[in-house]
Amino acid sequence: MRYKMIQNFHNEDFKRATGVQRATFNKMLTVIEEGLGAFGRPPKLSRADQLLLTLMYWREYRTAFHIGVAYSVSEATVCRTIQKVEKALIASQQFHLPGKKTLHSKTSALEVVGGGGCDRAAS
Numbered sequence: 005m006r007y008k009m010i011q012n013f014h015n016e017d018f019k020r021a022t023g024v025q026r027a028t029f030n031k032m033l034t035v036i037e038e039g040l041g042a043f044g045r046p047p048k049l050s051r052a053d054q055l056l057l058t059l060m061y062w063r064e065y066r067t068a069f070h071i072g073v074a075y076s077v078s079e080a081t082v083c084r085t086i087q088k089v090e091k092a093l094i095a096s097q098q099f100h101l102p103g104k105k106t107l108h109s110k111t112s113a114l115e116v117v118g119g120g121g122c123d124r125a126a127s
């Protein structure tokens with residue numbers, strides 16, 4: 005799934021497809037674009053596709069091989085891309101999870117990436 009395919013989705017469908025709200029995706033994309041400056045040969049995947057690839061890995065637990073097939077890149081490229089995106093997001097400190105004590109307090113509010121229930125028909 006490429007960013008071109010989902011960029012015009014309604015907000016609800018965008019969240020279902022990516023696991024994050026559009027505003028969160030855009031914040032993450034801004035951080036990645038600032039954190040991963042342009043140098044050398046242009047990447048095969050756009051920054052939005054790199055972020056989408058990483059979210060797919062986090063949310064769907066797909067293997068690097070399967071993600072590589074979906075994006076027409078090698079497993080090594082998938083692994084490097086995920087590492088670069090994670091490093092940029094961590095370095096920004098905008099997407100850090102709170103510590104253990106904060107998580108146990110009743111006033112913390114977090115957005116869960118993925119984790120939606122699966123509705124299946126009873127057999």
